[in-house]
Amino acid sequence: MKTKIILIGNYTADKQFSMQIFEALMAEGYSKSKFGVSVMRPNVLFGKMVGDTSRFAKWFGYIDKFLLFPLQLLLKRTINFILFQKEQYHICDHSNAFYLYFLPKNKTLISCHDVLAIRAGLGYPDTYCTATKSGEVLQRIILNALSGARKLAAVSEFTLNQLREIDTQPQLKKNWICIHNALSEKFVPLSEDETQKILGKFESLQGKAFLLHVGSGLERKNRKVLIGMIYELKDDWDGLLVLAGAPLNTELHDLINKLGVSDRILEINRPTDMEIIALYSSCEAMIFPSYSEGFGWPIIEAQACGAPVITSNKAPMMSEVGGRAALYADPDDASSFADQLRKLKDTEFRKEVICLGHENSKRFDFKNTMHQYIELISK
Numbered sequence: 001m002k003t004k005i006i007l008i009g010n011y012t013a014d015k016q017f018s019m020q021i022f023e024a025l026m027a028e029g030y031s032k033s034k035f036g037v038s039v040m041r042p043n044v045l046f047g048k049m050v051g052d053t054s055r056f057a058k059w060f061g062y063i064d065k066f067l068l069f070p071l072q073l074l075l076k077r078t079i080n081f082i083l084f085q086k087e088q089y090h091i092c093d094h095s096n097a098f099y100l101y102f103l104p105k106n107k108t109l110i111s112c113h114d115v116l117a118i119r120a121g122l123g124y125p126d127t128y129c130t131a132t133k134s135g136e137v138l139q140r141i142i143l144n145a146l147s148g149a150r151k152l153a154a155v156s157e158f159t160l161n162q163l164r165e166i167d168t169q170p171q172l173k174k175n176w177i178c179i180h181n182a183l184s185e186k187f188v189p190l191s192e193d194e195t196q197k198i199l200g201k202f203e204s205l206q207g208k209a210f211l212l213h214v215g216s217g218l219e220r221k222n223r224k225v226l227i228g229m230i231y232e233l234k235d236d237w238d239g240l241l242v243l244a245g246a247p248l249n250t251e252l253h254d255l256i257n258k259l260g261v262s263d264r265i266l267e268i269n270r271p272t273d274m275e276i277i278a279l280y281s282s283c284e285a286m287i288f289p290s291y292s293e294g295f296g297w298p299i300i301e302a303q304a305c306g307a308p309v310i311t312s313n314k315a316p317m318m319s320e321v322g323g324r325a326a327l328y329a330d331p332d333d334a335s336s337f338a339d340q341l342r343k344l345k346d347t348e349f350r351k352e353v354i355c356l357g358h359e360n361s362k363r364f365d366f367k368n369t370m371h372q373y374i375e376l377i378s379k
Contacts, residue, residue: 005030005377006076008091008099009041011065013057018297019093022111025182026092029370040076042069066098073102088377097145109151109377111179114294115162116220118143122166128220128291144168151376153179155295158316175379180320181295182369183361186273189306190281198278204266209239211341212283212307214276214298215290217246222289222312227252228334229287231259233341244268244279280305285341288317289331296321300364303357308350310340325360327353 007030009023010016023039030037046063050056080087089103094112120129121139131139146152147169154160157178164176190198199205211230215221223243230241247269248256256262268275280286286302288311296317302309303325311317313328322328327343329336344350 002034002036002086003378004036004038004085004087006087006089007037007039008073008089008096008103009039010093010096011042011044011047011061013044013047013061013064016093019113021184022113022181023092025184025366026090026111026373029182029366029373030090033370033374035374040072042072070099070102073099077103090373090377094146095142097142097149100145100149105148105150108149109153109373110146110149112146112152112154112159112163112294114155114159114292115143115166116292116294118146118166119162126292128222129218148172149176150174151379152176153373153376155179155181156316156320158320159294175376177372177376179369179372179376180364181297181300182366183300183304183364185366187277187280187301187304187361189304190278192282195278195282198274199282202266202268204240205242209237209284210242210266210282211239212242212244212279212286212302213288214244214279214286214301215246215288217249217252220291220293222291222331223248223252224255225289225331225334225337226287227255227259227261227265229337229341230261230264232334232338234261234264237341239284240264240266242266242268242279242283244271244276246270276301277305280307283307285310285344287337287341288312289329289337290314290317291331293317299326300361304361306354306358308344308353309357310337323360323363325353325356 007023007026010019027037027039042064044064046060047057050060089108091097091099091108091110094110097110100108116127116129118139120127121131121136143166147167154163160176160178213226226241241264248267256265280302286298286307286309288296288298288309290312299309299311299317299321309322309326310329311322311326312331318328327340329340
């Protein structure tokens, strides 16, 4: 009888797009390895009653996530037991570790993408995340559940070490390892004609050099330093800064207006996958100045598409992900990012960085990552 992998996915109303991408990669990988695959996630029922913009949306969503879905998991588990089904469970996002209480621990694997929110809830100041009082309670619940996991894959050694530092049940026998995120096979360089077809609708990009940032508007993503960098460069570089992801907040709009660089910035909100690949393939550099990350997916995505990368001189971006193939700068210093960009004016140096980046991206091979996951979940 074929073993079935049941992926536990995220509540869609939470709009955790990166976790949806990860879930899809896992489903693809397990399916190619001849496992049966299905996905379970909380249904948006009570969450529909108030709408996304309501201040009660979070609390109604909690009913769907923490009351109704556990009952669904228990029912599924009971049916599988009665029918003698061979199943394993993979909780794709550590923030859903609470569901481990309703699943067989020896048959359940959790992927831990970072412990930033958990550490913020515990009062650590180096996360650049904030936590409300209710958030602090929730993060402690997540940590206690996560600490009971028998099988866990952290996406970086940095994240694994941080988790071990705050583990509330160190006495338990555990199989916790690092499995780096995989690079999707769709991230390949596009030709100039292909990028033009995809990006042609963005008129302000036509014939312009541009720098790219891919990410959200969270404080830890550090878009502020990007705006400062464009201001630093305005006398000797006339390109654009493209911010692909979430819309800019009011504070950053105010900073842009104060520095007088509004004509140098283009927002592309919620770009499609192909738009992101086209942007990676044609940007002058991808800038990733985060203060804190669990991994830093855009670094290897950009390198695989032929973009030089300038990122923060912090772990895991510097120590594990970018390696020798990226340029590094101080996330508190816009001038240091500008200086690293100026180095890329040297054509031979730029070619070398691109070549090293392409080779570096091969370390995060999709097949190898899936082989490690299958070994861990099967133990």
